[in-house]
Amino acid sequence: MKGAGLRVAKPAPAARFAPGDRVRVAARPALGHCRTPWYLRGKMGVVAAVHGRFRDPELLAYHKPGLPARVLYKVRFKQGDLWVRYLGAAGDQLEADIYEHWLEPAK
Amino acid sequence: MREPERKTTPRKGGGGRAVHDIGGLTLGSIDRSEHDLALWEKRTDAMLVLLRDNKRRVLSVDAHRRMIESYGEQEYDRITYYEKWIRAIRNLLVEQNVLTRDEIQARLAEVRGKHEKAGRKAVKAGVPW
Numbered sequence: 001m002k003g004a005g006l007r008v009a010k011p012a013p014a015a016r017f018a019p020g021d022r023v024r025v026a027a028r029p030a031l032g033h034c035r036t037p038w039y040l041r042g043k044m045g046v047v048a049a050v051h052g053r054f055r056d057p058e059l060l061a062y063h064k065p066g067l068p069a070r071v072l073y074k075v076r077f078k079q080g081d082l083w084v085r086y087l088g089a090a091g092d093q094l095e096a097d098i099y100e101h102w103l104e105p106a107k
Numbered sequence: 108m109r110e111p112e113r114k115t116t117p118r119k120g121g122g123g124r125a126v127h128d129i130g131g132l133t134l135g136s137i138d139r140s141e142h143d144l145a146l147w148e149k150r151t152d153a154m155l156v157l158l159r160d161n162k163r164r165v166l167s168v169d170a171h172r173r174m175i176e177s178y179g180e181q182e183y184d185r186i187t188y189y190e191k192w193i194r195a196i197r198n199l200l201v202e203q204n205v206l207t208r209d210e211i212q213a214r215l216a217e218v219r220g221k222h223e224k225a226g227r228k229a230v231k232a233g234v235p236w
Contacts, residue, residue, distance in 0.1 A: 028123075029123025029124075030123060030125065032173060033169055033170075033173035034125070037128055038124045038128045038130065038131075039130045039131040057172075058169075060167045061167070061170050061173035062170070063166075063167070063170060063203070066169075082131075
């Protein structure tokens with residue numbers, strides 16, 4: 001992510017999830033601009049990496065400062081969990097960048 | 108403007124799936140042929156870069172995306188990549204009070220008149236807002 005001031009240095013509050021945590025993408029519809037793809041809503045995945053804290057694109061889209069900043073994660077999904085008739089190899093995975101407010105802990 | 112090259116399945120029934128959010132839908136083949144960019148397309152790209160820089164901050168890529176995503180399915184599928192860009196830039200310039208609709212329309216009429224006077228074909232229909 002290039003661009004001035006998108007990454008927010010302040011560490012607190014701490015990231016809610018850590019690499020290895022199982023998470024579920026929220027199944028809610030978006031209001032306005034949103035970077036969580038539809039095909040991932042409600043799907044289970046595993047946190048692969050914590051990218052850092054960034055200004056919230058859902059607020060930047062309306063000319064707001066984008067605060068509070070959101071923690072952005074790399075989340076790994078099994079392709080077989082995403083598609084009804086996935087024909088690829090059983091171990092195929094997909095990684096997507098998802099903001100924290102779109103993730104729930106998977107129990 | 109190019110005619111639509113793909114047949115879309117209606118993006119209905121999803122209860123909130125946005126027009127651009129088409130991952131996983133069956134929408135036909137993708138035209139993967141490379142083509143040179145027209146001068147106006149390069150200028151459109153440059154304009155976006157300048158309008159979002161630290162000096163101007165007229166728009167963000169997120170606001171630009173939001174505007175493009177608001178077009179509605181028919182328009183979204185009908186117009187090309189940079190047509191989406193320039194239309195969103197224009198609408199954001201109005202939204203951010205940099206230019207008014209009247210100023211843009213007046214300037215367009217002026218340019219159109221100049222081209223017609225010189226015997227060049229000018230596009231008659233304007234781009235919807």
